[in-house]
Amino acid sequence: MTTDELEQLLARQPMALLHRLARGRVHRHFRAGKRRLIELLLQYSSTNRAGLESDLQALLEVRQPRQDPGGRPKHAPPPGTRKQLPAQAPIPAVMEPAISLAGWLEGIGVPAPQPFVPDPWQIEALSAVSETDVVISVPTGSGKTYVAVEAARRAMEDNRTVIYTSPLKALSNTKYTEFSRLFGSDKVGILTGDRQENGQAPLLIMTTEILRNLLYDAASGEIDVRLDTLGLVILDESQYLADPERGVVWEETIIFCPSQARLLLLSASIGNPQDIADWLTSIRPTACRLVRHSKRTVPLRAGYLHPNGKLTPLFRTLGIPYGHPNQLHPEAKRLFLEYEEETLPSGRPRR
Numbered sequence: 001m002t003t004d005e006l007e008q009l010l011a012r013q014p015m016a017l018l019h020r021l022a023r024g025r026v027h028r029h030f031r032a033g034k035r036r037l038i039e040l041l042l043q044y045s046s047t048n049r050a051g052l053e054s055d056l057q058a059l060l061e062v063r064q065p066r067q068d069p070g071g072r073p074k075h076a077p078p079p080g081t082r083k084q085l086p087a088q089a090p091i092p093a094v095m096e097p098a099i100s101l102a103g104w105l106e107g108i109g110v111p112a113p114q115p116f117v118p119d120p121w122q123i124e125a126l127s128a129v130s131e132t133d134v135v136i137s138v139p140t141g142s143g144k145t146y147v148a149v150e151a152a153r154r155a156m157e158d159n160r161t162v163i164y165t166s167p168l169k170a171l172s173n174t175k176y177t178e179f180s181r182l183f184g185s186d187k188v189g190i191l192t193g194d195r196q197e198n199g200q201a202p203l204l205i206m207t208t209e210i211l212r213n214l215l216y217d218a219a220s221g222e223i224d225v226r227l228d229t230l231g232l233v234i235l236d237e238s239q240y241l242a243d244p245e246r247g248v249v250w251e252e253t254i255i256f257c258p259s260q261a262r263l264l265l266l267s268a269s270i271g272n273p274q275d276i277a278d279w280l281t282s283i284r285p286t287a288c289r290l291v292r293h294s295k296r297t298v299p300l301r302a303g304y305l306h307p308n309g310k311l312t313p314l315f316r317t318l319g320i321p322y323g324h325p326n327q328l329h330p331e332a333k334r335l336f337l338e339y340e341e342e343t344l345p346s347g348r349p350r351r
Helices: 003-011 015-022 034-045 049-063 101-105 120-129 144-157 169-183 208-219 238-242 247-256 273-283 330-343
Strands: 134-137 161-166 188-191 203-207 230-235 262-267 289-292 303-305 311-313
Touching: 003 034, 003 049, 015 034, 015 049, 034 049, 101 311, 120 134, 120 144, 120 289, 134 273, 144 161, 144 169, 144 230, 144 262, 161 169, 161 208, 169 188, 169 203, 203 208, 208 247, 230 247, 238 247, 238 262, 247 273, 262 273, 273 289, 303 330, 311 330
Parallel strands: 134 262, 134 289, 161 203, 161 230, 188 203, 230 262
Antiparallel strands: 303 311
């Protein structure tokens, strides 16, 4: 259907159905009015139109019971009958043909080389971090590292120290290698529990626990010279704020971070980025800016690879119809049953 037809169909639906459709797609959808909610759903449909339409169709099937020739709902009791009839599963409507494997694979591959042009959200983030703290919440593969690299470059050009933290030693080692190649080995150092190299470099890579300990020392009066010139702190994988065991490390790092340094929080999976930005605004000297981007640069496609080497789309549509497993591709269903029959112990009933 066209965008206008989809918009008209959404406008005819009750708010309860629209909220169900918005789950997993629209942040804080329960706060939006009907017109705004429809606008947000249409924006989402630009990246996964097939998934949205298939989910809408499934919700409409559940909501609208079939009717008999007399105009009465198929499962409704006759007039005057008080007996409750058992509920029956809705009968699915005829679906469009499932996507073929060739259609599912179409367009997958290495894209043709082209000049790099920063996305608008990247430009916005770089502009904001020069003035205040920034929380970046964008999908995986969207280009968070570009913002971190350019922000670090600008800070070092201004003779400010930059600290880049990650939750894992392995990731810190990877970033040390990457940044040494970009900026030169003389300008990059690393501090982890196992490795300490070039500790007076203008760009230091470390785990978040190491930075927290440095800030502890500063709070107790043992000022480290690196903190005197600190201009930018980049906290990668900042969704660890919600970790039951290690989240306190990120909280204390943010709380004890020197006021002259800008904070740049990066994540692809923060569920409540606005709440995090509001919290930073309440404890830091400047208002924190949230930069949010929801469109995936590389759209996701779901497939199933059987142990026998057979590959098939996982869903009937090219996109992923969130929340409706009844949209499984028929070939995937067949392969699931085949695998179940091959692996279940003999004599055990299938589910």
